[in-house]
Amino acid sequence: MMDTILNLGLNDQTVKTLEARSNNPRFAYDCYRRFIQMYGNVVLEVPKPDFDDVFDGQKKKAKAKLDTELTAEDLKQVIAGYKKLIEKKTGKPFPQDAMDQLQGARDAVFGSWFNARAIHYRKMNQIPDDLGTAVNVQAMVFGNLGETSATGVGFTRNPATGEKAFYGEFLENAQGEDVVSGVRTPRPFSELLKWNPAVYNQLRENTTMLEKHYRDIQDFEFTVQDGKLYMLQTRNGKRTGPAAVRIAVEMVSEGLISKQEAILRVDPQQLDQLLHPVLDPASKKSLAKLATGLPASPGAAVGTIVFTADDAVEKAKLAPVILVRKETVPDDIHGMEVAKGILTSRGGMTSHAAVVCRGMGTPCVAGAEGITVDEHKKEVGVTAGGKALILKEGDWLSLDGSTGEVFGGKANTLDADPSSGVLKSFMEWADEFRGKFGVRANADIPRDAKAARRFGAEGIGLCRTEHMFFAEDRIPHMQAMILARDEKTRRKALAKLLPMQRRDFAGLFEAMNGFPVVIRTLDPPLHEFLPKREDLMVDNAILPYADIKKKRELAATYQRFGAEVKNLKTVLAGLLKRVEELHEFNPMLGHRGCRLGITYPEITEMQARAVFEAVVQVAKKGVKVIPEVMIPLIGGVKEFENQKKIVVQVAEEVLGKAGRKDLKYLVGTMIEIPRAALTAGDVAKEADFFSFGTNDLTQTTMGLSRDDYTKFQKDYEDRKIFANDPFAVLDQEGVGQLVKMAVERGRKSNPKLEIGICGEHGGEPSSVQFCYRVGMDYVSCSPYRVPIARLAAAQAAISGDKSETQRTA
């Protein structure tokens, strides 16, 4: 259990030899000091703070700020203090005999197997108690015994690019610490060849052998003592995403590893680095870092600041823009579409901004709590180097959506190459192993659908039809529909939306020729399409005091609702009244999803009509259309039956009228509230497919609002209450139980049931593997995560622990 390396054998005698040989008395005594401290602490169990007291006391005495300012003489004082401390605490002097030291260390290691922490650790990790531990005893070598000695570190391949090149650094007359500390500048391997060709060649030979043995890139350390090479350590090297893919692919062609191994070698998350442009590291160094938020959507973005969606549209015509908001709302969508990147001061990894940006592949830094956004003044307050600073509209900003960093000024970006030859073959292998397990994309508009296809998506797993309603030409009709007081007026407004929605669907079907398209009926609560209640309350309250300028401003704001200066009072009061009626305490648990379609069947009817009219229209062109209509937020079979009936009625009518009853379609449902999972057996008797909405399923199963969780996320993560952000990584222990249950019960009562996932988790590797294991047919995620999901699925397939609960047809 104790994996400390103790360099034994130093004592009052040997330290003098070391001092003489190394020509560096400070180094010798610092080695001795460190050794005594570590031995005292680990073997003799003297608390570390006691040693620190001695050391800090000496620093104070010597008026040294840095440890390195202590001279050899100072260190001798420290050593004396350490020895006194040990004698006081243990009753015995620090052992001078190397054999005594060795026995003490050996026994301490063996003894550590039985300490409370180790026993607890084994219990937690289910490691058997009788496994035992080992002690390695090995002679020490020194790289600092003069000009024929040296030390160094290296890699068998370039860990940044993956290029097969012998790569590393060394320092003559030095120990490992000198390389790491940065006091001296190490020299590249090209110079090692000149310094000692024999050593160079032997090192190259050794490490090539090690790489062959371990069948992976090696990260090694070595020391040369008096011209003789000693290998100190070797391990598999850490690498970047691009390097991981290149190394894996090249090792297959070198015959070192199998394709399966290559697939398992790359962390799916790392693929992200190959799919987005990145900020030039040089730029990052030269610019001032203004804040760090959550890395909500990866990639680099550089542009000028705008504060509103309308400004974004306007200014984007002249220069790239970064939209800076407290938080984004669906109403901002037109601004988000033109922005190069989004920065918000509120919201988490699954806030509106984050979700939408990941879907669009737009970089986003969310919840940057260090900044203060004033959307009215069009200012953002930041801190640079401890100083408060105000940025205004038009100032340049650079975002790193992969790290959450925000920089002032204009950085350079480096493009990624997603279709590079190496990545292409790698993904082809992944798809080979993944087999029938599908990867679809969440996409709402034809543009996203096309991107999804480019990334290898095999269909659309979630089209959120409401996103279409936020577009500028549609929202007035949507609002008219919501403000309608009777079905007739509602139907009139819906009739205007029908051709637009039909056009959208037709675009998706064309892009997905031959692949399925899952279309979800209207999901969000209706008040999301209207002005905010609190804004209306404020505007109503100040109206009696407003001067003509303010009135004109208000009239402009509410123009869409027929507001003019003279009728402001009536319009605002009427709007507020309707918004108050629609106001909800917990909108996430409110009048939304299928509940809307049950109250207003005409909405579902219009959407179904748009779907099937688009189906007929596109099929006429010879495109293969596979529509799957999905009902959201059901809690049991009765809600599903209610909505399915409407969809089937419309489908039969539209297809019948067109003489295309040959066209097949599915009607299925989201499983996104616990009750739907618990009653999945009944639901599956009626549903053609399930799609797990794990965002909402996580919210309801954990009783946790993803928008509000950010408030105490830190408290929970610091205390290790959640191992991961449950909105990023599926909570297999809790939410996963319901998913598993629903899959099993659903398949049991309907063996043909098609099952997938369309929550954010559908693009997270460990969650994708979970989905594979429980027997789903596919995952669906944002287009830019499709390759990640393809890889994760392939890895799950290779690991080979697929569930018994398989679809039978």
Add this chain to the structure above:
Amino acid sequence: MMDTILNLGLNDQTVKTLEARSNNPRFAYDCYRRFIQMYGNVVLEVPKPDFDDVFDGQKKKAKAKLDTELTAEDLKQVIAGYKKLIEKKTGKPFPQDAMDQLQGARDAVFGSWFNARAIHYRKMNQIPDDLGTAVNVQAMVFGNLGETSATGVGFTRNPATGEKAFYGEFLENAQGEDVVSGVRTPRPFSELLKWNPAVYNQLRENTTMLEKHYRDIQDFEFTVQDGKLYMLQTRNGKRTGPAAVRIAVEMVSEGLISKQEAILRVDPQQLDQLLHPVLDPASKKSLAKLATGLPASPGAAVGTIVFTADDAVEKAKLAPVILVRKETVPDDIHGMEVAKGILTSRGGMTSHAAVVCRGMGTPCVAGAEGITVDEHKKEVGVTAGGKALILKEGDWLSLDGSTGEVFGGKANTLDADPSSGVLKSFMEWADEFRGKFGVRANADIPRDAKAARRFGAEGIGLCRTEHMFFAEDRIPHMQAMILARDEKTRRKALAKLLPMQRRDFAGLFEAMNGFPVVIRTLDPPLHEFLPKREDLMVDNAILPYADIKKKRELAATYQRFGAEVKNLKTVLAGLLKRVEELHEFNPMLGHRGCRLGITYPEITEMQARAVFEAVVQVAKKGVKVIPEVMIPLIGGVKEFENQKKIVVQVAEEVLGKAGRKDLKYLVGTMIEIPRAALTAGDVAKEADFFSFGTNDLTQTTMGLSRDDYTKFQKDYEDRKIFANDPFAVLDQEGVGQLVKMAVERGRKSNPKLEIGICGEHGGEPSSVQFCYRVGMDYVSCSPYRVPIARLAAAQAAISGDKSETQRTA
């Protein structure tokens, strides 16, 4: 399957005989008309609307508004039309031969067993297909064959009071319909004795025999034809709550039924009628009904209207008050406490007003959507007899919380007698059968705890500590705690709350001497204790325009936060800032419950200290104290462990310091979010008890906010999507699965685990029976529902299907 009674045998011939004998030609032809219609519809399957067309046509022709205005001649026309219709539809004339009629009817009854509706019904109700149906053929008698004939209905006991009295009405020379239609006024049985003593005595003898046979109160119908008594029908009689109890108890003493049967005879819901005062039915008839809302908390309330909690406190000193609000909030608690009743225009059966009122036993009508409340103008708009009406502060109002009716003016009320001798013995029997299965009450203050004891509660199952913080002397400290920017300031405010909270707990412990008291740590989100965000936004927005009067008003409103006219801007802006920080999108799923105690451990610490200091203090007086500290809203064992550690630390310290380590206590948790139920096995390893918070468990399992559900509740109930309001009756199919799972997993890993329920369902009979069946130890409900729960539990025990999952110690 067909339970229609067909009076066969009438034809063109016999109708003339009937006409002659009954001296009422209109009656004879109306009988014939009805018979043809029913026979035509049921046996010959001619749709009823077709008959209606004929009938309505004749009414139009005769210019008759009421059916009874049609003469015998008119009815002959109708009969002719019916016959023509039947011949047209079936190709055959209406059968005149009685044997033909009988065979047709017999075959229709047997045939009905196989129609689609019957097959579906059997499938739904799991009735075997081979059971078959029966046909009764019986001679017809007539009560309208002159002065020696009569007809009547009666009860063997008084169905309103339960008194053992022969009770009924009759009419001479009449048929059943004449009694029911109200055209003639029936005569009491006392006159039947005079009219025909032999019939009276025989009827009395017959019905006494029937009551003995069926061992229950009989509701019977009879006819006397030419002085001879015929019994037409008998069935068990419907009865009021008080009657049900009295009949059950008296039948036991009469030796008619066993105690078990007596217990099963009373619908637990009916007990409610014995526990609250009721509006005098005479008053209800004389006053104008203004609205009908939800019967949110039973009982009658009469008082003068007030619109704010402060006004309630003020005006209640002079006259009884009814608090009328759009919705109540925790801040209204002081007004709710003094009000005789509460009326709200928004919110459902589990809205704040409803829950609090049921807890306090205050009548409440909630969600009366027909009224419009203007709290600023202090007016409520209602509709009386189709006319709009404005009521103002001080106007009298009468509420029936058991029916949801709202009357204008001052009604009389009738007191209930909960300690009546009959009820007392009845409840004693119930408790006998209930055995060890406990019934506790939800109570937050000593007054409620005392009421709970009176109603037979065996402990407090839920004390919501936050309710204590809303009291006027406490909320300023609570607010100071929330506004604090650091732990030190927070602790200072908490220190002021400590003695108050300790006093409250001491009061509860004293009231519950020897019974357990479950105390829940702080649960609601902190913003509930501060002014509403939207109010602050409005006040901030209008501040620049406010004149001195308005400023003084605002200063008064925010006085508690140190507001004066001169510093209004700073105070309001500061408050808004903090409220914005605390603002949540879905407060139900936000920073509340144990999540607060995890972020601010000092709150849990203070509450634990108050609990255990009160324990020591009360125990000193010789009172037996059984404290159970309950952690709300956990999603897994880690949150519980975190909070338990704090509670145990404080408990050990306080009890240790007092030398009272002998005092025992439990630390347990609510199971109110699905993840807690799913991981109950792990949680139970650490928890001493579970208490199901089925309000929140229903909200999360169904993804349904109870406050927002009211918006579409009607749509869901009309379409039979939910069989019951899931917040009133536990959803056994969905939520129940999680409850059962948690009980089983909890008991498996901790056989000593104490398990109860403290959600609203703990007082709903079918839910109580569910709790009994799954093996809980107790239910807890509002004090006034304790007798209902005791009875429901007794019934479950007698039905005898208790689960295997029992507590072992």
